[in-house]
Amino acid sequence: MQCTEVKTKLADYSVGLLNERERRAIQEHLDGCASCRQELRALERVDRLLDAVPLEEPPAHLWQSIRSRIEAQPQPVRPSFWRNWFTLPRLALGGAIAATLLVALAYFTAPRPPSDEEHLHADPSQLMQTHQMMSWGDPLSDKAALGALIASRPHTQEVP
Amino acid sequence: MRRLWAIGILLVMAVGSAFAQRPDAAQRVRTAYQAESRLRLSGVMRTTTVLQTGEVSSEVVVYRKGGMTRYEYRAPELGGLVLIDRGETLIRLNPATRTATVESVHRSPATVDLVLKNYQPSLVAREQMLGRQVDVVTLKPRRGSGPSRKMWIDRQTGLVLRTEQYNSAGKLVSRSVYLSVDWNANPEDSLFTVPAGWKQVESPVQSERHWEKAELSARLGFTVREPGYVPPGFVLDGFHLVYRPNTLPSAHIRYVDGLNSISIFEHRCPPGPGRGRGFQWGRRMGRRGNCEFFTSNEGNVVVKESSGIRFIVVGDLPEAELQKVIDSLR
Numbered sequence: 001m002q003c004t005e006v007k008t009k010l011a012d013y014s015v016g017l018l019n020e021r022e023r024r025a026i027q028e029h030l031d032g033c034a035s036c037r038q039e040l041r042a043l044e045r046v047d048r049l050l051d052a053v054p055l056e057e058p059p060a061h062l063w064q065s066i067r068s069r070i071e072a073q074p075q076p077v078r079p080s081f082w083r084n085w086f087t088l089p090r091l092a093l094g095g096a097i098a099a100t101l102l103v104a105l106a107y108f109t110a111p112r113p114p115s116d117e118e119h120l121h122a123d124p125s126q127l128m129q130t131h132q133m134m135s136w137g138d139p140l141s142d143k144a145a146l147g148a149l150i151a152s153r154p155h156t157q158e159v160p
Numbered sequence: 161m162r163r164l165w166a167i168g169i170l171l172v173m174a175v176g177s178a179f180a181q182r183p184d185a186a187q188r189v190r191t192a193y194q195a196e197s198r199l200r201l202s203g204v205m206r207t208t209t210v211l212q213t214g215e216v217s218s219e220v221v222v223y224r225k226g227g228m229t230r231y232e233y234r235a236p237e238l239g240g241l242v243l244i245d246r247g248e249t250l251i252r253l254n255p256a257t258r259t260a261t262v263e264s265v266h267r268s269p270a271t272v273d274l275v276l277k278n279y280q281p282s283l284v285a286r287e288q289m290l291g292r293q294v295d296v297v298t299l300k301p302r303r304g305s306g307p308s309r310k311m312w313i314d315r316q317t318g319l320v321l322r323t324e325q326y327n328s329a330g331k332l333v334s335r336s337v338y339l340s341v342d343w344n345a346n347p348e349d350s351l352f353t354v355p356a357g358w359k360q361v362e363s364p365v366q367s368e369r370h371w372e373k374a375e376l377s378a379r380l381g382f383t384v385r386e387p388g389y390v391p392p393g394f395v396l397d398g399f400h401l402v403y404r405p406n407t408l409p410s411a412h413i414r415y416v417d418g419l420n421s422i423s424i425f426e427h428r429c430p431p432g433p434g435r436g437r438g439f440q441w442g443r444r445m446g447r448r449g450n451c452e453f454f455t456s457n458e459g460n461v462v463v464k465e466s467s468g469i470r471f472i473v474v475g476d477l478p479e480a481e482l483q484k485v486i487d488s489l490r
Binding site for chain 1: 189192193205207208209216217218220222229231233235237238239241243245250252265266267268270271272274275299309311320323325334335336397400402403409410412414416418419421423425428458459461472474475
């Protein structure tokens with residue numbers, strides 16, 4: 001299961017709305033994905049904050065007040081067919097299409113930063129480092145030089 | 161007639177000395193390999209590694225005792241790192257956080273016999289170094305191209321006083337040289353343990369364990385592919401799982417020939433458009449079919465994506481050989 005799919009289901013997962021199969025799949029993914037675990041922790045924090053807010057009962061006169069305000073509104077005058085045809089719906093439709101095209105254009109042409117998962121996979125220096133470090137156990141390996149490589153790369157620093 | 165005899169004798173002597181030299185060079189290599197676990201000393205080295213992006217260089221204080229070695233890196237940019245090689249485990253001491261990270265050392269199946277099978281040892285010179293007699297021995301591939309090694313081996317103890325590693329293009333990859341050696345040193349045992357009061361953690365890197373292919377495939381959720389072709393002389397090291405912080409797991413299949421290795425990494429493709437998107441490493445050499453090639457001083461890389469899996473083959477091999485390896489994955 002990919003991060004993008006997991007993240008769409010994390011909210012349901014956090015409140016126990018998923019079936020057993022989905023829950024297991026997400027649990028398995030979370031075991032190996034620090035980014036999704038972080039997202040889950042954030043969701044759980046929000047849940048806890050919401051739980052802490054006390055429920056407010058609406059005042060008894062609220063609905064009566066809303067209803068009387070609605071009834072006091074003047075009835076709208078129905079515009080003519082031609083006015084409708086040539087003005088609002090056409091304009092709205094055209095505007096909506098133009099806006100959609102603009103958004104789509106911006107989305108597909110703008111430089112897109114890699115997603116978390118893409119970024120994680122795309123770091124070849126870690127794989128190169130693994131390739132190099134595995135030679136530590138090879139005969140005649142230059143361990144002093146390999147050690148300097150360990151120290152020189154920031155992502156190899158210890159994670160307590 | 162007399163001249164013919166003289167030429168014949170000289171020829172026999174030359175051939176004889178060439179044959180006589182061969183086992184001697186091999187023996188020097190074996191002695192050097194064994195010396196690592198036998199010697200007790202302390203010394204100061206200078207090590208330099210040439211990377212794509214520049215050089216990493218440091219003075220290193222070294223202590224050896226009972227098959228264990230401690231490396232103390234003195235370059236300020238290396239943050240005072242200390243490595244303790246205890247044979248089965250490698251301890252990294254990070255003074256900034258007073259943390260000791262302990263990880264199991266991957267034991268390669270490569271032996272000195274494999275090195276000598278694939279690399280021709282030659283005694284090229286006898287020199288003086290640090291007031292000692294040293295034999296200068298080179299190891300060059302017996303077939304095709306590949307990395308090579310030049311070692312200055314102390315004749316009395318077998319300690320490699322200087323080593324230079326070259327890639328298959330003949331460029332220097334690393335050099336480590338002893339600047340001084342105290343042959344009578346007796347390093348304290350405490351130098352090879354985690355200092356008292358330091359936090360000890362297990363390494364998050366888990367790449368030393370050998371996996372069965374089926375087990376690894378089940379763990380990763382896709383069938384790990386093996387190459388049908390690896391260059392002559394390489395033997396399978398094993399299947400490994402590469403799992404580092406902030407990365408998703410990859411299969412790692414490793415082959416070794418003694419001085420060189422091939423790594424095949426396999427992981428699910430990241431989401432998003434573009435084959436190989438984000439793979440920026442080394443100098444991009446171009447695309448052949450559905451493969452991309454990268455090169456650097458540290459090795460060559462070929463990347464291919466197929467059926468939602470990304471395959472990355474790394475090794476100090478010519479592009480055509482890497483291509484053959486990646487094309488043979490099944």
